[in-house]
Amino acid sequence: MNGSVAPPAPTVPMVLVQSPTVVQPVETFVFRAGRPAYDPVRAAAESATARAALVELGVEPRSPAELLMTLPRSVLLELAARAVSADDDARLLAARDALRDWSVPALAPVVLRQPRLLVEAGAGGGVIGPRSGAGAERRDESYALRPLSGLMFPRDHYVDLGGAVAVGRLRRRERARETVVMAAVLRGLRGRSAEVRVPAPLYLAGGDVVTCGGVAILATGARTSPAVWGLLRPYLRASFTHVVRVRDELRRPAEPHLDHWLGLGPGIALVAADRLNAPAVVESRVVERPDPSGYGAADRGGGYRDPGYPGSGYADSGYASGGYASGGYEDVGYEGGGYEVGGHWGAGDGRAGFGGGEGSVDREKAGSEYGTEGLGGPDGVGIVGRETTLVDALRSIDLAVCPLAPEMVAAFAAGVFFLPAARLAAVGDEPAALVSTASAPWTEPVLARFGVHTIAVPFDEHHKHFGSLHRALNTVPEPRIPMPRQ
Numbered sequence: 150m151n152g153s154v155a156p157p158a159p160t161v162p163m164v165l166v167q168s169p170t171v172v173q174p175v176e177t178f179v180f181r182a183g184r185p186a187y188d189p190v191r192a193a194a195e196s197a198t199a200r201a202a203l204v205e206l207g208v209e210p211r212s213p214a215e216l217l218m219t220l221p222r223s224v225l226l227e228l229a230a231r232a233v234s235a236d237d238d239a240r241l242l243a244a245r246d247a248l249r250d251w252s253v254p255a256l257a258p259v260v261l262r263q264p265r266l267l268v269e270a271g272a273g274g275g276v277i278g279p280r281s282g283a284g285a286e287r288r289d290e291s292y293a294l295r296p297l298s299g300l301m302f303p304r305d306h307y308v309d310l311g312g313a314v315a316v317g318r319l320r321r322r323e324r325a326r327e328t329v330v331m332a333a334v335l336r337g338l339r340g341r342s343a344e345v346r347v348p349a350p351l352y353l354a355g356g357d358v359v360t361c362g363g364v365a366i367l368a369t370g371a372r373t374s375p376a377v378w379g380l381l382r383p384y385l386r387a388s389f390t391h392v393v394r395v396r397d398e399l400r401r402p403a404e405p406h407l408d409h410w411l412g413l414g415p416g417i418a419l420v421a422a423d424r425l426n427a428p429a430v431v432e433s434r435v436v437e438r439p440d441p442s443g444y445g446a447a448d449r450g451g452g453y454r455d456p457g458y459p460g461s462g463y464a465d466s467g468y469a470s471g472g473y474a475s476g477g478y479e480d481v482g483y484e485g486g487g488y489e490v491g492g493h494w495g496a497g498d499g500r501a502g503f504g505g506g507e508g509s510v511d512r513e514k515a516g517s518e519y520g521t522e523g524l525g526g527p528d529g530v531g532i533v534g535r536e537t538t539l540v541d542a543l544r545s546i547d548l549a550v551c552p553l554a555p556e557m558v559a560a561f562a563a564g565v566f567f568l569p570a571a572r573l574a575a576v577g578d579e580p581a582a583l584v585s586t587a588s589a590p591w592t593e594p595v596l597a598r599f600g601v602h603t604i605a606v607p608f609d610e611h612h613k614h615f616g617s618l619h620r621a622l623n624t625v626p627e628p629r630i631p632m633p634r635q
Contacts (some may be wrong), residue, residue, distance in 0.1 A: 392432045
């Protein structure tokens with residue numbers, strides 16, 4: 150022994166994946182619209198297959214539902230008390246008081262399914278529980294459930310900012326509780342609150358941010374407000390060499406998020422062909438380094454990652470009795486609308502075709518390089534911004550652009566889930582990705598050209614609800630508190 154300290158063992162990357170039948174009773178799915186009909190049991194089998202594939206690749210899959218039961222009981226009790234509602238105030242207070250006697254396994258379903266007591270006066274009986282008090286015989290009582298079914302898409306609720314976390318704010322009002330629950334889960338995993346919480350009236354959908362290696366892309370449009378950029382910028386700058394902002398001007402209901410039409414992998418971007426010329430701005434880190442010639446030199450790119458980020462301390466890592474200390478999980482208001490800004494970034498016209506993986510694009514270069522005001526940093530670190538089109542932005546940072554035809558986008562070819570760049574048990578250092586069987590005929594040959602090992606899993610039921618693999622899976626940034634194995 151020479152007294153040296155062995156380096157810490159590499160941690161296993163964690164990915165969240167949620168079976169739909171756990172967060173929503175099977176029978177309630179019968180009211181889902183659309184044909185062919187969505188089958189929740191088949192969807193649950195798809196989630197199980199994806200989970201097994203992640204294990205095969207050396208990743209630790211966990212579900213928000215199972216992680217709920219690892220939270221301190223006081224936290225789970227607070228979430229459950231807020232999940233319960235009733236037409237009768239006295240019954241509601243009694244129910245919340247009764248929850249104090251419940252076990253953790255009993256509290257978790259209350260959080261996930263949000264029961265409400267409905268009281269219909271004068272219907273003639275049907276009282277739940279003991280019949281006591283005047284008028285008890287003249288009321289009908291029943292239950293209503295408001296399950297947090299959106300937890301089956303954990304990508305919607307937060308963004309892994311490369312060390313920090315941003316908890317989003319979803320435009321659909323009825324999904325507000327999902328982000329509250331997900332924020333609690335993430336705090337339990339990380340031992341601290343999310344670094345970014347999006348306030349009203351702004352919106353942020355997690356699927357509007359995609360990252361890989363030293364590149365992050367943020368899209369603004371129907372689900373994400375442009376002003377959110379100001380909240381995310383310090384963390385994206387700290388963790389990624391290049392940050393691209395693109396404005397989605399098409400705003401198609403069937404393609405609500407960036408990850409529906411853009412997939413980002415190691416050295417490659419899969420992009421819907423009709424969005425290649427969307428207006429974009431790319432900001433790249435510039436690090437001034439000594440030049441042997443004496444004239445100085447600037448280095449851009451290269452996957453530089455700053456290990457630190459603002460607000461990364463653990464000062465609020467403790468839990469307070471009956472709730473969270475410093476910045477607890479209060480319900481935020483969801484009134485008001487999102488910000489929209491006028492004007493257009495410069496963009497050229499272009500035509501795209503599928504070219505066996507890299508594609509070909511004729512475009513007129515738009516915009517010019519400029520030093521963006523206020524982007525400089527200490528130690529010679531600064532940012533250079535460039536206004537252009539999306540395809541130019543991606544190619545300027547050495548990404549091969551693969552345009553996707555409409556039928557490929559419809560098959561969720563952009564919804565590839567590229568595994569975190571950590572130690573992968575099955576494939577060594579080779580990049581790996583999960584692709585859906587619906588898109589595999591297109592995506593597997595293309596990704597193979599870039600040395601990406603792919604595993605195809607069925608995901609057709611999720612696709613019926615605009616759910617790609619990328620949307621159904623989300624990474625949890627390091628460092629994390631060790632969780633007990635299930």
